[in-house]
Amino acid sequence: MADIATRAPTQSRDRDATAESPAIRAAMIGAAVAILSLFLFLPLATVFIEAFGKGIDAYLATLSDSNTLSAIRLTLLVAAICVPVNTVCGAAAAWAIARFDFVGKSLLTTLIDLPFSVSPVIAGLVYVLLFGARGLFGPFLQAHDIEIIFAVPGIVLATTFVTFPFVARELIPLMQQQGSYDEQAALTLGASPFRMFWTVTLPNIKWGLLYGVLLCNARAMGEFGAVAVVSGHIRGFTNTLPLHVDALYNDYDMTGAFAVASILALLALLTLGVKTLLEWRFAGELALRRRH
Amino acid sequence: MNAPATFVRPSPLPGFGPALGATLLWLGLLVLIPLAALVWRASGLGLSGILAIASQPRVAAALRLSFGLSLLAAALNVILGGIVAWVLTRYEFPGRRLLDAAVDLPFALPTAVAGIALTAVYARNGWIGGFFDRFGVKIAFTPLGIFIALVFIGLPFMVRSVEPVLAEIDPEIEEASATLGASRLTTIFRVVLPPLTTAFVTGFALSLARAVGEYGSVVFISGNIPFVSEIAPLLIFVRLAEYDTAGATAVATIMLALSFAMLLLINLAQSWARRRTGNG
């Protein structure tokens, strides 16, 4: 409700003198719809139209293909590892940054955001430089027969890198806004730190946390550039869903590529839906200023 | 405020040590050490080595293309994002909320999906590409296609930067301008838009930073022809595939250095503007 009140034009006053004429309004709205259609809606619609281009049977055949299924499994596995890691560590970072004053705090905040300013391809590259055959630890890993690059661990590492800031940057401003009086009150009432966290901190930040996790998960499942560098593109083994889309596309299997893409598009729509719902329903319990 | 005398200011709240420890461990292992590896490799090449690679024609062409088109895309997004943000904050109309939610699509849609979808729409046999093809204009597999993809990826950054600031503009300043005799257009250009400058610059910077490093949504539509439509991130790939780690490292280092230099410049401009008007 708070969201509606702040976003919708106020009803209590006519602003006749500073309103655009109906014609200009219509033109502006038309322009906005055209912009969003050209860049967003048409491409999205294309995904589904192409995916079903050869009928529902071809669509289902692609989805039930063993390579697709293993890509789904790998994508879920990667998300299942890096989302919890980034969530727990993001919450820890938010606790340290939003609740304490210490030397180097603003540097730490900047560093946490760093992965967002690094190209995903570079994110992949840095792990190749560390763990690749000619990398820093390459000879060591080879000697012990450990595979990181062109294997699942590399994909997990690169994905964790690119999704690193999502939870922390959602929680830090939210927790700073809320302040710590609730938590101090809990402590004075005799709550143990653990109890304080579960009964006071977590309930206060739950929607913000969910918001961060949601975005983190969407990116983890959809990341392409970073994992493309470290994955060996071995079908059935190191292909995530986005990589599988790429592989099918390069085989000129358009229908197949779009069919797999449609799963990811559905995931994106679901993410947007839940995100929008959170923004409408719990606007007051999310950080006010949010940058993606 | 004085700097705390101790490393951390005393607080009744528990858990600082473990929380900071976990944060540093997580940050160090996942982000700092890997990035240090890049710096270490780059320092092995030396500045002259990096510059030598940067001046290779193919590398220079890719960097020029990436940065040039990213700047252009961010510039177009100032206009497109400005229109979308204006409409979403100022007008009430059916479907407004749907449009508002849809703006974030490029954030949520995996880049590979966006890439093949944009390619399909803007290719010669696509909906929009087909239309332009009749006039002899090719979009997909040309720099124009890259430009389209970069606009796509940058648009939400602009809208989301401008929207909240636009919504907070006091409608009374527009009315004040009108009572002082200013036409609507004068009011918009002299009174409404200037306070949005910071927001536009922020949106420009975010959109630029994202576009420079963007890979997934560009690589399908770009055509990847060396010297013509090969972007810098792709060149890192190409070098890696050639086992030319030094080349890949050099391109990455230059990209990072240029991006950070641009962001720093924009930040300095922002804080200068804020100080000048005394606004917080």
Add this chain to the structure above:
Amino acid sequence: MTMDIHIRGVTKTFGASPALHGVDLDIQSGELIGLLGPSGSGKTTLLRILAGLETPTGGDIRFGEQDMAGQSVQERRVGFVFQSYALFRHMSVAQNIGYGLRVRPRATRPSASEISRRVEELLGLVQLKGFESRFPGQLSGGQRQRVALARALAVEPRVLLLDEPFGALDAQVRKDLRRWLREIHDRTGHTTVFVTHDQDEALEMSDRVAVLNRGALEQVATPDEIYDNPATPFIYGFIGDANRIDVSLRNGQVGLGDTVLARAPASAEGKAELFFRPEHAALDEAPGATRGTLVALRRTGAKRRGEIKLDGAANTIEIDLPATTTLTLGDRVGVRLDRFSVFSEGRRVSALALATRAA
């Protein structure tokens, strides 16, 4: 150039809810008039309609002989000072003040030197010389208020409109600025309309006060008249302190229990309300005075306030007593009303404005 304003039958409806119904008001040239009312009374709406910021649903507005219907806000040349001041944060003080001159079409725009001369002059008028290159973010509330006024005056407005001009200021700054604004008005002579919810502000500054309640004018009169002879029960309640007692109208008389307080038209019958201010009553031991019991006594500044339960009245009343009073709680007293009004169904049916008493 300043002019009189005629407001005739102005109505305004927002959606289904009426904000103004049928307001008639004539404002004389050079007059300083205060629109006083509680929030939601429609006072700001009326001001905004005068400015052309809102379009009335019905009725008409004339500036002098000129009908304002269809005149845009830009064409009306009003000086409007907003409650939030609405200063342009990205412009310096001088740029803010000169804005109205700079945005004129080229043909009527003064030269740059003429604009800066005018800005200098206004800075002097509002006592802000030396502040020209500051930005609004670097000014105090009172200073911003003065910049807003200078900016409005720069366009040589035909009428000056101020919406809660002191609403956002500290009590002390408000007092100073009130006096100062009155001086500016007396010096420049603009027809000025200001909106306020603060009775002291309205009574202190205005030549006349127009009291609005629920979208209708209750009374338009001088501050003295408004305070001493409120035309409606609402004004008694809204401005100053007032006592209200239930009385009855019978045979052309206003009665409280067995006591006759005043005469009334013979046509009026039934229940009525009598209003009077605490300072318009006094103790009086003469026979025939209304009698009551002192139930509380409080010190209020220079005087004491006595709370008295009148015989036959349902509630207590308050009257001013000298600080030296020797009365104690429980004493029987007689009360004389020097000024009062009696309202039946919201209409005044009887009043006493003189120091003579009704039998």
